[in-house]
Amino acid sequence: MRRVVITGMGAITPIGNTVEEFWNSIKEEKCGIDEITYFDTADFKVKLAAEIKDYHPENYFDHKAAKRIDGFTQYAMIAAREAFKDSGIQEENTDMTRVGTVISSGMGGLKSIEEQNAIYLEKGPDRVSPMYIPIAITNMAAGNVAIDLGLKGESFAMVTACASSTHSIGESYRLIKHGYQDVVLAGGTECSITPTGVAGFMNIKALSQATDKIRASIPFDAERSGFVMGEGAGVLVLEELEHAKQRGAHIYAEVVGYGASTDAYHITSPAPGGEGAARAMENAINDAGIQKEQIDYINAHGTSTPLNDKGETMAVKKALGEKANTVYMSSTKGNTGHLLGAAGAVEAICCVKALQEGFIPPTIGYQVKDEECDLNIVPNHGIQKDITYAMSNSLGFGGHNSSIILKKMGGIT
Secondary structure (H helix, E strand, O other): OOOEEEEEEEEEEOOEOOHHHHHHHHHOOOOOOEEOOOOOOOOOOOOEEEOOOOOOHHHOOOHHHHHOOOHHHHHHHHHHHHHHHHHOOOOOOOOHHHEEEEEEOOOOOHHHHHHHHHHHHHHOHHHOOOOHHHHHOOOHHHHHHHHHHOOOOOEEOOOEOEOHHHHHHHHHHHHHHOOOOOEEEEEEEEOOOOHHHHHHHHHOOOEOOOOOHHHOOOOOEOOOOOEOEEOEEEEEEEEEHHHHHHOOOOOOEEEEEEEEEEOOOOOOOOOHHHHHHHHHHHHHHHHHOOOHHHOOEEEOOOOOOHHHHHHHHHHHHHHHHHHHHOOEEEOOHHHHOEOHHHHHHHHHHHHHHHHHHOEEOOEOOOOOEOOOOOOOEOEOOOEEOOOOEEEEEEEEOOOEEEEEEEEEOOOOO
């Protein structure tokens, strides 16, 4: 069976607009949550979000191009360009018809949808932009990345809410493992800190109404009250091992396991006892061909909602048994907020860097232990420790669950 490795990474996040900036901010325990600046929140109970900082589209796109692509597509293209450059893939060393693009978004072009709906209501149907649909539809992140970089393999978007980009990585891993592609740019993107985006999550009681930036997104803390919306993108270059070695690529880590499941229970609440999420983790462990005791670190979905964190705790216990008491676990959503469809990809990058540098990221803002979330949470400060296997979990509305397992490569470059 073909092995799959990671040879490039790119990110734009609330705590850094490149992978290096993002990872340094994780190690420095920076929080990217602040007051919402994109719109007036006077009528909103929610005041905080994790916005991209110092972002100027003209630094990445010409004026005409920027107007024709929504923010979620812009973020995807920026992260993909970084990952692609990092990988060193070129037409001279790779068949571009065997390079796929699987980039997800949970919400797609919500900003453009809002803007064009306002034009329709004010000025009528004839004034709606002819570019409205091509700008807003969710697959346009993958489509525009493929056009931008000349990637002619399979291209599509996975949409499973907050599990989207982990599903994208997992399904891309399968595409390569089973011989359909040699390389895939996989990840997710999100740009939905908009009035209706915030209002929708606010009215379903999913968002924190805290005003203390450090205590708003506090996964596994007893005083957690909801998640904080974030935005950004993460893209990883997945590649067949022999293909990567043949062209002399730098190899960051290996993707060794992927598991997915569905709760078939409720559109927003997790299945009782975390049963569905546990099956995704168990499937990933079985796919990796390892024992559950070998998992060293879990980057949890850890959204800071009462239901998710309690349910994920139960799921980890069910999947890992006694190992659940000692495996290191953290959520980096205290740093970034919840990037929704981009969360899994950005958190996979966290896992890769953790494996590379022997550094387990912390759960910042953690203060009050919750007896129902009684796992080995890494609080506030990271830990220097060599690790071999890292698991990343993503769980989405609709009962979608996905887990991937990454392995340290041990010297192969």
